[in-house]
Amino acid sequence: MALNDRLRGVFVDALQLDDSVDVENLKYRDIDEWDSVGHMALVAAIEDEFDVQFETEQVIDMSSFKVAVDMLKGFGAGE
Amino acid sequence: MTLLHAQARLRDAATGELLGGAELAGRVSEAAKELADLPSGVLFLRVGLDLTSVLRYLGAFEAGRAVALLDPAQDREVLDGLVSRFRPAAVLGVDDEPAPGYTQDWVREDVDGVAPHPDLAVMLPTSGSTGNPKFVRLSRSAILANADAIAEVLGIDENEVAPTSLPLHYSYGMSVLNSHLRKGATVLLEGSGVVARPFWDAVTQYGVTSLAGVPYHYEMLRRLRFDPAKYPTLRTLTQAGGKLRTDLVSEFNDKMRAVGGQMFVMYGQTEAAPRMATVPADRLAEKIGSAGPALPGGAFAIRDEDGNEITEPGVAGEVVYRGPNVMMGYAESEAELALGDETGGVLVTGDLGYLDSDGFLYITGRLKRIGKVFGNRVNLDDLEQIVKGFGAAAAVPAGDKVVVFLDRAEKDTCKQAAKLLSETLHLHVTGFDVRPAEGFPQLPSGKIDYRSLEAQV
Numbered sequence: 145m146a147l148n149d150r151l152r153g154v155f156v157d158a159l160q161l162d163d164s165v166d167v168e169n170l171k172y173r174d175i176d177e178w179d180s181v182g183h184m185a186l187v188a189a190i191e192d193e194f195d196v197q198f199e200t201e202q203v204i205d206m207s208s209f210k211v212a213v214d215m216l217k218g219f220g221a222g223e
Numbered sequence: 224m225t226l227l228h229a230q231a232r233l234r235d236a237a238t239g240e241l242l243g244g245a246e247l248a249g250r251v252s253e254a255a256k257e258l259a260d261l262p263s264g265v266l267f268l269r270v271g272l273d274l275t276s277v278l279r280y281l282g283a284f285e286a287g288r289a290v291a292l293l294d295p296a297q298d299r300e301v302l303d304g305l306v307s308r309f310r311p312a313a314v315l316g317v318d319d320e321p322a323p324g325y326t327q328d329w330v331r332e333d334v335d336g337v338a339p340h341p342d343l344a345v346m347l348p349t350s351g352s353t354g355n356p357k358f359v360r361l362s363r364s365a366i367l368a369n370a371d372a373i374a375e376v377l378g379i380d381e382n383e384v385a386p387t388s389l390p391l392h393y394s395y396g397m398s399v400l401n402s403h404l405r406k407g408a409t410v411l412l413e414g415s416g417v418v419a420r421p422f423w424d425a426v427t428q429y430g431v432t433s434l435a436g437v438p439y440h441y442e443m444l445r446r447l448r449f450d451p452a453k454y455p456t457l458r459t460l461t462q463a464g465g466k467l468r469t470d471l472v473s474e475f476n477d478k479m480r481a482v483g484g485q486m487f488v489m490y491g492q493t494e495a496a497p498r499m500a501t502v503p504a505d506r507l508a509e510k511i512g513s514a515g516p517a518l519p520g521g522a523f524a525i526r527d528e529d530g531n532e533i534t535e536p537g538v539a540g541e542v543v544y545r546g547p548n549v550m551m552g553y554a555e556s557e558a559e560l561a562l563g564d565e566t567g568g569v570l571v572t573g574d575l576g577y578l579d580s581d582g583f584l585y586i587t588g589r590l591k592r593i594g595k596v597f598g599n600r601v602n603l604d605d606l607e608q609i610v611k612g613f614g615a616a617a618a619v620p621a622g623d624k625v626v627v628f629l630d631r632a633e634k635d636t637c638k639q640a641a642k643l644l645s646e647t648l649h650l651h652v653t654g655f656d657v658r659p660a661e662g663f664p665q666l667p668s669g670k671i672d673y674r675s676l677e678a679q680v
Contacts, residue, residue: 160642160652172419176296180416181597181651184443200447204420 147216150193155209158182158189171208194221226284226370227251230381230407235274236425237412242274254282261288264312264336265346265560267305269295270391271316272414277400279315280391284363288312289339289560291346291358292392296649305356310336310557339560346554347394347493349600359394359493360551362564369496369548370401372518376501377433377461377487381407384432384456386425388417388440394497395463395598399435418443423454430456437464437598438623441471449475451482458484463491463498464598465623466586469512476507490514490584493600494570496548499523500584513583514576521546523584525577539577539587544570592673594620596654601625609647610640610657617663617671621656621680628660628676656680 152167159177161167172178178186187203190196190212196219198206206212232243242250258266266283270276270292283290291309293302295316306314306322314322314329321329344363348356373379385403387410389396403410411429415421417440425431434457436444441462451457460479462472467488476486485504491497500523502515517523525533525540533540545568552565573593576586592603603618606627610616615630627644629637637657645652664672 160638160645173415176649177652179651180418180443181439181653183418184446185651185653187446200449203447204418204423207420 147221148213151190151209151213151216154189154193155186158186168209172206190216194219196221226367226401226404227281228381228405228407231404232409233274233277233404234384234409234411234429236386236421236429237273237414240274241409243409250278251281251285254278255286255288256282258283258286258288258313261312262331262334262336263338264310264331264557265339265343266290267293267302267309267311267314269293269297269302269314269316271295272387272391272412274412276316276391277410277412280400281404284344284366287341287344287363289343289346291348292397293348294390294392294649298646298649301356301649308556309358309554309560312336337557337560340551340563342563343551343560345397347392347397349493349553358554360554360559360562361496362551365496365548365550366401367405368520368546369398369498369518370405372520372548373398373402373498373501374406375519376503377402377459379403379406379408382432383408383459384411384430385409386411386413386422386431386434388413388422388435389437389464393598394491394493395435395437398491398497399461418447426454426457432456433459433461435461435463438462438467438471439597441467441475442623445471445474449478451478451484458482459504460484460486461489462487463489465595466514468622472507472511476511480508488513488515490586492570492572494550494572495544495546496550498548499544499546499570499572502583510581510583513579513585515584516582517544517584518546518548521548523578523582533577536580537577539575541590542572542574542576542584542586544572546570589620592618594618594625595623596625596648596650597623599648599650601648601650606644606655609644613640613643615663616640617660617673617676619673619677619680621677624654624656626676626680627655627657628663629657630660630662632657632659634659 155167159182234241268290342362344366345361346358391397413425479486487504488502490500500515502510522545524543527533527540549566549568549570573591574586575588594601594603606618607616613636616627618627641652641655641657644655664675666672
């Protein structure tokens with residue numbers, strides 16, 4: 145499965161998003177579900193799904209779906 | 224008597240703007256003037272972490288107008304319910320269509336309303352419940368007494384810089400603001416929170432000296448591998464809003480002490496404006512798990528089931544607090560705004576605990592069916608009511624979350640129930656762990672055996 149699709153699935157599960165949410169254009173705090181609590185759940189879920197571990201700086205910089213994609217590419221995930 | 228010390232300053236992290244001295248006082252009186260012509264009644268303020276919100280709050284306080292602080296993200300339905308029950312003079316900080324009976328600017332059309340009691344300064348919602356919250360009535364003197372006592376035990380002075388890491392409609396967040404402004408410190412208005420880059424940039428840029436958090440913040444900070452060495456000005460951590468795991472208390476205390484900093488563990492309830500106890504930082508290591516001695520001016524007593532005071536150290540009973548910061552009482556509708564003090568400075572907390580021989584309080588449980596979700600109090604019976612459409616439910620506390628057992632439910636139903644709880648109570652969905660169950664354990668009386676359910680989580 146393509147990286148974006150896998151990551152979209154993680155976002156939907158971790159944040160329990162409705163189908164109506166435009167996940168790929170989502171930014172931190174755009175929606176109630178992605179607040180600070182949601183962020184930590186999301187980071188943990190991404191780490192599980194892609195078997196990676198983010199650095200502190202990456203956790204606080206993960207401000208959008210797109211940034212998360214770029215970070216995962218940096219890990220060589222989804223290739 | 225005022226909240227605003229002459230040295231107090233507000234910094235808006237979004238713009239960098241710093242307001243202090245005569246300029247800040249001027250902006251506060253401007254905000255106060257705007258409230259002068261409003262009809263009689265309480266003010267509703269949807270209070271965000273922004274300058275306009277804080278100036279309005281301070282304006283109301285200085286003008287002697289009772290103000291209820293509300294969650295800016297609160298559902299319209301809940302707001303409408305509160306408006307119809309309390310008939311506020313005006314609702315500030317809201318821009319959707321006004322409620323019936325209100326002008327385009329959300330001012331009540333009917334000029335006649337119940338005049339709030341002259342001592343009443345601030346009303347805060349009791350957490351959650353069925354999305355139909357009641358308010359805690361706090362007097363001006365209770366707010367000021369608590370701000371002073373907190374500042375005393377934490378050593379707050381004009382050199383402190385505290386960020387708004389908690390919402391201001393939440394009693395702990397309000398008290399951080401109050402106690403700092405009262406002592407001439409700086410409050411940094413920052414809305415992105417401890418998991419986001421802008422927050423930590425602001426910590427460095429504006430020389431933040433302290434950070435206030437509830438247990439889930441400390442879970443986050445641990446996950447972020449928080450290292451105080453990276454933030455040389457940040458030397459004080461405070462924790463309240465529920466019991467933090469003792470291993471985390473130790474971990475953060477050690478981290479802070481290693482860099483010459485300090486950690487304070489505190490205990491309170493919104494009903495006490497909110498602080499009741501704080502463990503002195505230099506005694507935390509030897510008193511891990513304690514909530515601390517009562518604040519200056521306050522005192523704890525422990526009562527047994529018959530209401531008699533237990534004087535023997537180490538024996539648990541219901542925790543009763545007495546102090547100048549205890550609420551006047553609750554308000555469920557407009558008529559109660561006029562009421563004076565109903566508590567006589569005594570708060571029966573509903574918490575179970577004991578005092579050690581040094582007078583340090585240890586909380587051991589709850590008398591009432593109450594849980595905490597990310598620091599917010601929730602009534603467990605209400606949770607069961609909310610999800611009853613999905614089947615019989617049994618809710619139990621589980622640290623900073625709650626577990627709701629749903630009888631014979633599918634996984635998907637559990638997910639929907641969690642979502643409904645999250646939406647109704649406006650708390651993050653991950654705070655509600657809804658699990659399927661095959662019936663519930665029962666007591667001989669036929670009631671649900673919550674203790675054995677709790678043991679399962």
